[in-house]
Amino acid sequence: MKNDIFHSITTGRIRLFSALLMVAVMALAACSLKVGGVLMVEKEKNSSELNGSVEQKKQAFFARMKPLVEAENERILEQREDLLAMRSSRNLGWFERRTLQTLAEEYEVEIGDEPGQKEVQALLMRVDAVPVEMALVQAANESSWGESRFAVEGNNYFGQWCYSKGCGIVPEQRSAGATHEVRRFDNARDSVRAYMNNINTTRAYVPFRKLREEQRKRKQELDAVHLALGLKSYSERGMAYVKTIQAMIRSNRKLIASS
Template identity: 45%
Template sequence: MRIATIILFIILCVAALLTPWFIPKEPPKKEDASVVAHLPPIPDVEIKTTMPEFSAMTDVSEKKEAFFRFLLPMVEAENIRILHERAYLKDVYGRFQEGRLTADDKQKIDEWIEYYRLEEDIAIDDNLFGLLKRRMDIIPEMMVLVQAANESGWGTSRFSRMGLNLFGQWCYVKGCGLVPTGRSEDGRHEVAKFDSVNESVKSYMRNINTHGAYLDLRLLREQKRLDNEDITANDLIVGLESYSERGVEYIEELRAMIRINRPIVKEVRQELNAETSSEAAPQ
C-alpha cells in the first residue's frame, strides 16, 4: 500500500511538471496594431530634466529658434500619443456598441475616466464615450508653443528654470511648487514644479482637455471634427480667454505671436524632420 502511494505521488509530480508543455499557451494580449496603422508611431523623445540657458542668448532670432527646437518634439509626441489613445477609444466604443466589452476594455475605460477627470461612478454609456471623445484630442502645436513662450518668457522665468513649468500651472498643496512673488497673505496656490519639461507639457495639455474653463475650446474643436476641418491654433485660441486675467488682450497677444513666429516654427520643423530622415536612412 505504501509503495503504491509513493508511486502515485511520483506520477502526479511528473504530470505536474509536464503539463505546461502540453497545454497551449495564450499569446500575451497586446493592443491591436491595426487600430493605429494610419497614425505615425509615438516618437521616443528624450526626457528633459533641465532647461537650456535661454537667458544667455542675446540674439532674439537665435533664442526663438532654440526654444522651438527644444519644445516642439515634446508637443508633437504628446499629440501623437493622444491620437493613438483616441483611435483605441473608437475601437473600444465599437465593441461597446456590439455588447462585447472585454475586461481589458473596462480597465482602460477606468484609466480614461481618471485621467480625463470624469466622475468615478459615471455609467459606461454613449454619454461617457461622447465626453471622452471631446476631451481626448490634440492641442494645436502653435497654440502650445506660443503659450509656453508667453508664460515662461521664452524659457527664462524663475518658474521655468527652477520648476520646469513653462505654462504657469498652479498647484494647491503646500510645497508642491514655487511660491509666486506678491502672493496675497491668504493665498494658497503655488506654481507647480515638474520632474521634467515633458511632464509640464503633458500636464498643460491635460489641463486644457479637462478643466471647465476651457469647455468652449473643446466644443469648438469638436465641431471642427464634425465638419471634417483642420484644428488650428487661430480657431481654438479664443477658448483660452480664462487662462489669463487679461482676457481678450491676452488672446490678441497670442494671435500676434502666432503670426510672427509661425515661419520660424515651420523652418524648425523642416530641420527636425530632415535630421530624423537622415538618422533613419541606411548607412
C-alpha cells in the first residue's frame, strides 16, 4: 500500500515537473522567436538603409557630374554642326578656313594654309560627342565616386596624368624612376573637358573613334556599351577594364537617367 502511494506521488511529481518544463521551453522558444524576428527585421532594415545610402551617394555623384558632361558634349556638337555645314560647301571662305584652323589646333589635326574637304573629314572623325553614360561611369570608376584624393584635392575625375614637375599631385605609390603626376584642375568642368579632348585626340583611342564613326554612318544613336570597347588602352587592365565599364553602364543606367 505504502509503495502504491509513494509511486502515485512520485509519478505526479514527475508529470508536474514535465509540464512545467514544457511550459518553460515553449515560453523560451516564443521569446527567442520574437527576439529573432526583431533582429531579422532590424537586419533587413539596416541592409535596406545601407543600400539606400549607396544609391543616394551614386545619384548625387551623377547629378553633380552629368550637367558638366552634357554641357561639354553640347559645345562639341555645335562645333560638329559647323564642320558638317562646311562639308557641303565646295569653296570654303575666309571665316570657314579660320574656323577649321581653330578646331585643328584644339583637336590636334595638322592643317595647311588652304584647308579643304580633307581637313574637314579628318576633324569630323574627332569632333564628336562622348556618350554621357560612358563618361559618367568612367568618372565614377576613376575617382571612387568623387572621393579619391585626386578628385578631392585636384578636381581630377578621370585619372589624367601630366609630366612636368609641379603640374599636379604626386602619387604616393609612384614607381621608382617615374616622373608623372596626376593632373590638377581648377574645377570639375575643366577635368571633363580635358577627358573628352583626350578621348577625341589621343592615338590610343583611335579604335573608339572608328566605332563611333561607324555608328554615325549608320545613323545610329551612340551606344555607350558598344563604344566602351574602344577604351582598352585607358587602363593597364585592358579588356578587364572595358568589361568593368560596360557592367557599370548597364547597372547604373536608371540612376543616370533619373539624375
